[in-house]
Amino acid sequence: MPHIIIEHSASLQCDLTHLTQSIHQSTIETNLFDEQTIKTRRIAFAECILGDGKQDFVHIQVHLLVGRKQAQKQMLSEKLLNNLKSLLPESVSLSVHPYDLDPAIYRKN
Template identity: 55%
Template structure:
């Protein structure tokens, strides 16, 4: 845990695998998770529509187990967004959202 899902337009200024590696590392560097528990993946979109002046987009979803403080989630969100800004164009639409996963419902094997 956590599951990091990067949704993005196909025309990124950075290779998707590089983005996955950078976001994965950034998630670890937040100090909230052990490296061996982080799972990061990316999904590219061919069809999308953005606001005026936007060339592409990246949206990072961080699915984490419930129990973290609001401050911890804010720190993670800000840390991930700062990472995106480093590798993207100013014309890209960048966003991050943190989702709590319920201990009573989540299952894995």
């Protein structure tokens, strides 16, 4: 854990492999997780309408098992958002949201 899911508009113009690797590395650098447990993936959305008038977006979901302190989740969010800001122009809508997973119902193989 965690699962890092990078959602973005398909029209986003950047090196997407570098974006994925950079977000994965930033997650490692928080020292909140065992590096071997971090899973990062990326999903492109063919169509989107953004209320802020921007044409492209990147949204990062961070799925965590319950137990992280609020301050840890805030630090993680800030680190990932700052990384996005360094990689992408201001014309891209950016957001990050950690989610707690309930260990009573989460299953994995």
